[in-house]
Amino acid sequence: MWKSLTKNDNSEMVIALAGQPNCGKSTIFNAVAGFKVNTGNFSGTTVSYTETEVYIGGRTVRLIDLPGTYSISANDVAERVARDYLLSGQVDVIINVVDSSLLSRSLELTLQLMEMNVPMVIGLNMIDDAQKKGMEIDIPALTSLTGLEAYPLIAVQGSGVHELFDAALKVSENSFHRVPPVYDRDVEECIARIEARYPSTLKERLRVDTRFVIIRLLEMDEEFEKLVSEVDGDFLEYVVENRRFLAEVHDWPESGVFASHRHALVLDLFEQVVAVRSRTGTSLSEKIDRFVINPVGGLAATVGVFFLMFAVSFWFGNLIAGLVEAPLESLGAFLMSHTSGYTAMLVSGVYDGFTAGVGIVLPYLVPLLVILSLLEDTGLLPRIAFMADGLLHRFGLHGKSVVPIIMGYGCNVPAIMAARNLEYERDRIITMLMVPFIACSARTVIILALAGKYLGAGYTTLIYLGNIAIALGVSSVFSRLSADVSPGIIMDVPPLRKPYLHVVMRKVWVRIQEFLLFAWPVIAISSIALAVFSYVGIDDVINRVLSPITTFILGLPSDLGITLFLGIFRKELTLIMLNSALNTTDVSTVLSSAQLLVLVVFTVLYIPCVATISTLWKEGGLKVALLSIALNTSIALVVAGSLAFLL
Amino acid sequence: MTLLELKEGDTAVISRVSGGKGVSARMAGLGLHAGKKVRVVRAAPFRGPLLIEDISSGARTMIGRGIASHVEILNEKR
Ligand SMILES: Nc1nc2c(ncn2[C@@H]2O[C@H](COP(=O)(O)OP(=O)(O)OP(=O)(O)O)[C@@H](O)[C@H]2O)c(=O)[nH]1
Ligand SMILES: [Mg+2]
Numbered sequence: 001m002w003k004s005l006t007k008n009d010n011s012e013m014v015i016a017l018a019g020q021p022n023c024g025k026s027t028i029f030n031a032v033a034g035f036k037v038n039t040g041n042f043s044g045t046t047v048s049y050t051e052t053e054v055y056i057g058g059r060t061v062r063l064i065d066l067p068g069t070y071s072i073s074a075n076d077v078a079e080r081v082a083r084d085y086l087l088s089g090q091v092d093v094i095i096n097v098v099d100s101s102l103l104s105r106s107l108e109l110t111l112q113l114m115e116m117n118v119p120m121v122i123g124l125n126m127i128d129d130a131q132k133k134g135m136e137i138d139i140p141a142l143t144s145l146t147g148l149e150a151y152p153l154i155a156v157q158g159s160g161v162h163e164l165f166d167a168a169l170k171v172s173e174n175s176f177h178r179v180p181p182v183y184d185r186d187v188e189e190c191i192a193r194i195e196a197r198y199p200s201t202l203k204e205r206l207r208v209d210t211r212f213v214i215i216r217l218l219e220m221d222e223e224f225e226k227l228v229s230e231v232d233g234d235f236l237e238y239v240v241e242n243r244r245f246l247a248e249v250h251d252w253p254e255s256g257v258f259a260s261h262r263h264a265l266v267l268d269l270f271e272q273v274v275a276v277r278s279r280t281g282t283s284l285s286e287k288i289d290r291f292v293i294n295p296v297g298g299l300a301a302t303v304g305v306f307f308l309m310f311a312v313s314f315w316f317g318n319l320i321a322g323l324v325e326a327p328l329e330s331l332g333a334f335l336m337s338h339t340s341g342y343t344a345m346l347v348s349g350v351y352d353g354f355t356a357g358v359g360i361v362l363p364y365l366v367p368l369l370v371i372l373s374l375l376e377d378t379g380l381l382p383r384i385a386f387m388a389d390g391l392l393h394r395f396g397l398h399g400k401s402v403v404p405i406i407m408g409y410g411c412n413v414p415a416i417m418a419a420r421n422l423e424y425e426r427d428r429i430i431t432m433l434m435v436p437f438i439a440c441s442a443r444t445v446i447i448l449a450l451a452g453k454y455l456g457a458g459y460t461t462l463i464y465l466g467n468i469a470i471a472l473g474v475s476s477v478f479s480r481l482s483a484d485v486s487p488g489i490i491m492d493v494p495p496l497r498k499p500y501l502h503v504v505m506r507k508v509w510v511r512i513q514e515f516l517l518f519a520w521p522v523i524a525i526s527s528i529a530l531a532v533f534s535y536v537g538i539d540d541v542i543n544r545v546l547s548p549i550t551t552f553i554l555g556l557p558s559d560l561g562i563t564l565f566l567g568i569f570r571k572e573l574t575l576i577m578l579n580s581a582l583n584t585t586d587v588s589t590v591l592s593s594a595q596l597l598v599l600v601v602f603t604v605l606y607i608p609c610v611a612t613i614s615t616l617w618k619e620g621g622l623k624v625a626l627l628s629i630a631l632n633t634s635i636a637l638v639v640a641g642s643l644a645f646l647l
Numbered sequence: 648m649t650l651l652e653l654k655e656g657d658t659a660v661i662s663r664v665s666g667g668k669g670v671s672a673r674m675a676g677l678g679l680h681a682g683k684k685v686r687v688v689r690a691a692p693f694r695g696p697l698l699i700e701d702i703s704s705g706a707r708t709m710i711g712r713g714i715a716s717h718v719e720i721l722n723e724k725r
Contacts, residue, residue, distance in 0.1 A: 020676075070676025075669060102706050105678035133705060220668070255668045256675065263680050295692040386709050390693025398711060399696065423669060487666070488711025489696050490673045495707075 012053075013061045014090050015168055018082065019097035020109055021045075021068030022494050024125040027155040028097060029065035032056065032165065035506040037065050038414070040376035042403065043492040044068065044421035047078040049085050057169045064091070067420075071259075072112045073221055077420035077428070086116070093172045094120040095164065100130035100137060100152070104270040111181045111262055111269075114146065117209040119176040121167045122150035127160075129495070134279035142273045147179035156500055180211070183261050186249065190242050191215070199232045206231075218243050218258045285496040292380070292496070298387040305380065309371045309409070310464065314448045317364030321449070324359050329585075345531045353524030356576035357515070364445040365515065369508045372410045376507075377499040381406060382491060389489055395472045396479020398489045401431045405471075408438030410511070412612040415440075416619055427486050430478045432620045436608040436628050437471040437635075439464065442571035443604050449575060451600045454588045459597060467604060470635060522570050530562065530577055539581075553637060554598050555644040557582065557590070567603060569610055574603050594647035598640050605636035650687075650697065650710070650718040658686045658702065659720035666717030674718070677708045 017025040021043030029037055033052045038045055050065045066086070069079040086094070096113050098106035103124075113120060124130075124137060142150050149167050153160035182188065194214050206213060206227065216224040217239045228236045247254040291297040332351055339347045375381055381403050389399030400422055408415035412435050419431040439447060451460045479486075533539040539562045543550070546561030563581045567574035582590045591599065607629055608616070617625040653659055661683045664671040678701055679685065688698040688707065696709040710718070 071672070073672060075673055075676065102678070102704055104704055105701075105706060108676070108678075253671070256671055259672075259675055260680065263675070293689050293698060299692075382709070386691050386696060386698060388695075389709070389711065390691055390695030393694070399709070423673065487670060488713040489709060490670070490677065490711070490714060491696075491709050492677060493698065493707040493709055 013059070013092045013169075013172060014064065015061055015093045015095060015165075016064040016066055016085065016091045017095050017097055018066050018086060018109075018113060019068060019123075020070050020099065020102075020106055021492065023068065023097045023099040023102075023106065024153075024155045025068065025097045026065050028095075028123065028125070028153070028161060028164075029063060030506075031155055031158050031161045033063060035510060038376075038507065039503065040381070041379035041494055041497050042376070042381045043494070044078055044403065044418065045376070047417050047420040048081055056165050059169070061169070069109070071109055072116075072216075073219060076423045081420075086113075091118060093168050094118055095123050095168050096120055096148075097123045097125050097155075099126045100124045101126050101133050101135065103130070103135070103137065103274060104266060107266045107269055108259075108262065110146070110148075111266060114148070114178050114181060115209070115212045115215055117178065117180070117212060119171045120148055120178070121164065121171050122146075122148050123153050123155075123160075123164045124150050125153045125155050127152040128154050132279070132283065134277040136275045136277065138273045138275070142269075145179065145269060145272060147177045156503065181262070181265055183265065187246065187258070187261050190218070190246050194239055194242055197235060197238055199235050202228060202231050202235065214239070215258065218246070220255045285498065289383075289496050292383050293386065295387075298383065301380065302384050302387055305371075305375060305384075309368060309375075310444070310448070310460070312371060313364050313368040313444065314452045314460070316367040317445075317448055318453065320363035321359055324363075328355050328359050345535060346528060349528030349531045350524055352527040352576070352580060353520065356523050356527075356572070357520050360449055360576060361442075361445055361515065361519075361572055362512070364448050365441055366508065366512065368441050368444060369410065369511050370504060372406075373504045373507045374499050375406065377497065377503060379494050379496045382493045383496075385489070385491060386493065392475075393488075395476040396482075396486075397427065397430060397434075397475050398486055400489050400491055401427065401434070401475075404431050404435055405438060408435045408440060409444065410441055412436055412438065412440050412608065413615045416612065416615045419619065424484075424486055426479075426482050426484050429620060429624060430475050430482070432616060432624055433478060433628055433631065434471045434475045436612055436616070436632055437467065437474060437605065439467055439604050440571070442609070445572060446575045446603055447600055450587070450596055454596055455593055455600075463597075463600060463604065466601075466639075470605070470639070474631065474635075519570055519572065523573060523576055526566055526569070526573055526577065527580070530566070530580055533562070549637070553641045553644065554602060556595055556599060560599065564603070564606070567609075568607050571603065571609050594644070597647070598644045601643060602636050602640035605632060605639060607633050607636075648720055650685075650699070650715040650720055651712055653687045653697075653720070655687055655689055658684060660684050661718060662721045663719040664717065665719070666714060670714055670717065674710075674714075678704065678706060679708065679718075 017029055019025050026037045026039045026046050032054050036052055037050045046065060046067045052063055053060055054063050066082040067078040069082040072083055074080040074083040094113055096110050139150050151160055151164040151167060153164060191214055195210060198210050225236060243254055247257045250257055252260055292301050335347050335351055385399035385402035388402050392398055404415045404418040407418050415435045416432050419428045422428040422431060447460060447463055451463055542565055543558045543561035547558040550556045550561045551558050559581045563574045563577040566577055578587055579585055584590050613625050616628050661679060661681050663681055664674045684702045686700045686702055688700050690697050694712060696711045697715050698707055698709050700707050
């Protein structure tokens, strides 16, 4: 598996950003590579690695943004991604990013990375926060004690990033002189004993620093144990004997005895490099935080945020949609009067797609994205998790699922991936099955543009509440079916941070770009396809096939079959194709209020879109994907069908 | 005595984290080792988690009640 920890050929240099969660790795990545990956003020924003080529210091290097990990012995799927990459033998230089304001905790990982003996520099990020805490870091002392160069940074403002990368390039060229961590005498003796018996077969098989391998074994790293047992079982037994001995002597559990010694080293190092001045006063963000972590304040903040999210999107969306309606209509009239036959069909397809984007989707999408981005950047997500944990327990989940659930209101795809932060498979699967019920931005546009506009705020709120209730019901049923119970939440709560306008704008822009580049063409093509279909008569076939569902169960016009079918590809399509399918500019003249409600409820709940299904498949396997399709579709049919029956 | 028995505002020193390798590794990752002095900042409503502050660094972590009951502590004082 791991032939060696660094590669020996002269292909492109690989620099990996490694560090604990939420220390600013992705922010640094974006500062160098342009805005490519998402950032946010909570642990676990990044759950998969991203690589990009950057041109720095006169050469091209491959830069890798990794998920955060508290230690090399990864504890969840996202951390495993980081571990596997670091151990893959592809990395030439590690930039160990640390949150300077949490230096003692961060150094635990730094020492582990140092044990790998791969060229490395330290990026002391969030030096602004450290200063606010009254911390003074003696950087020359840190360098002389570890042999690693360290550079102060405020990544979110872009300061210090250049110096850090220059140093990273240099450390790979010149030889690398780390000062390897030296442990207590009895630990060192234990390592020496094991090293003396280190089999040469293992050295050939694993061209990795032997001391690193021994330390991994002393830390009960299962993967290394398995690898070593395949090569030399007796050696592994000898290591285990020594590990037990160490644990007994120190009266410590076998799994933690080595870490406890490293912890002692870290404390020692920390004391030598950090001086803390006492600080005065309470900052504004701390005052806000005190309010937010109060039961009353927290509840008010949570409810307020949700209210704001949908109310602002609705209000702003309606405003803009109303403003652009007239100009778009006159453009349409102009186009229709100047084209005929096939060209008219094409032009009207393109026109419909364009109108849908500008007039329907973007006005509602943009404010929603802004608010979601603010939620991510301020650090409110972990606080909502704190407030909601107790309630979620009643539905068999815990607070950590709040992050995927709220991200789901933006898009289900990253939300399902965010479930990688859950330590237990059971929690991860239940969360993955729950997320597709959350009304993503596409479905929110549908809710706001149909229910909000024609049925009013009351029904819209009911739809959202019903939606959440169904999602919680699903979680509750599955957690009862599952044999194990979740041990509960352990989650970092970073300080509240002020959001940066440029970050929010870039984040929103990336999502809009995605809409313009991928969704818009799909919409335009679908519009044209629909025009062609209706010209040739294929839409009739689809409508007739689906009519048992549309007319019999849901009591809707059979013409809607095609729009529901297209909605599987992109949920927005259902809304956008509505007018052309029904041949009207105002759906309320064709559909009754009851029918509109049934349509919205069904669209919100039925089959997840193609992108969501494929993500479920990748993250949870085919079974989870199929289960999710079956679950969503059957619940949609039952709920929307009963509404149609009752109303 | 365990962390769970503390009230808001109480401080204590962690003496041992039991409850399985996963739990203690996670706690250690967040800097909550034996010997660490912590303060209970707040207990969440509806039997939710405890918000724990590491006194030396000011770092905050939420810990579910089930896990808190596996964290043994020493010399509680207000
Ligand atoms: N005050 C301050 N905030 C920063 C700094 N650098 C980044 N941030 C903020 O810290 C938060 C975390 O940044 P990310 O880049 O997402 O952190 P990460 O290390 O990629 O986190 P994970 O992907 O969760 O491991 C974001 O809200 C950033 O805006 C800094 O130097 N100072
Ligand atoms: Mg990241």
